[in-house]
Amino acid sequence: MNTKKILTFFLLAPLAGLLVNPAQAGNLKAGKDKAAACTACHEIDGSSQRPDAPHIGGQVEGYLYEQLSYYRNGRRKHPVMSIVAQDLSDQDIEDLAAWFSGIKVTRTPPE
Secondary structure, X not given: OOHHHHHHHHHHHHHHOXXXXXXXXXXXXXXXXXXXXXXXXXXXXXXXXOOOOOOOOOOOHHHHHXXXXXXXXXXXXXXXXXXXXXXXXXXXXXXXXXXXXXXXXXXXXXX
């Protein structure tokens, strides 16, 4: 593999997870209801206050869908998420991804 191909791969590979499958039809209301189980680590708005849980509110829907799918199928492993995700249906994952991606995040840089 030449340098140009390697560089192209590393520049474009992260974008693959950002693409949303048009077949995904997550339901915000259902996602909010299902997200209640996520609040212990991620809070209802996805803004975790725990050092061992990432902020997931406002993330790209396709990325959230992909990562939850990876936890469910074992491609990505985590002591808690691997267990939680194994019982999620495709629709559950779509709804959760819709809910957490729908959260608007604002940032205020320090002065």
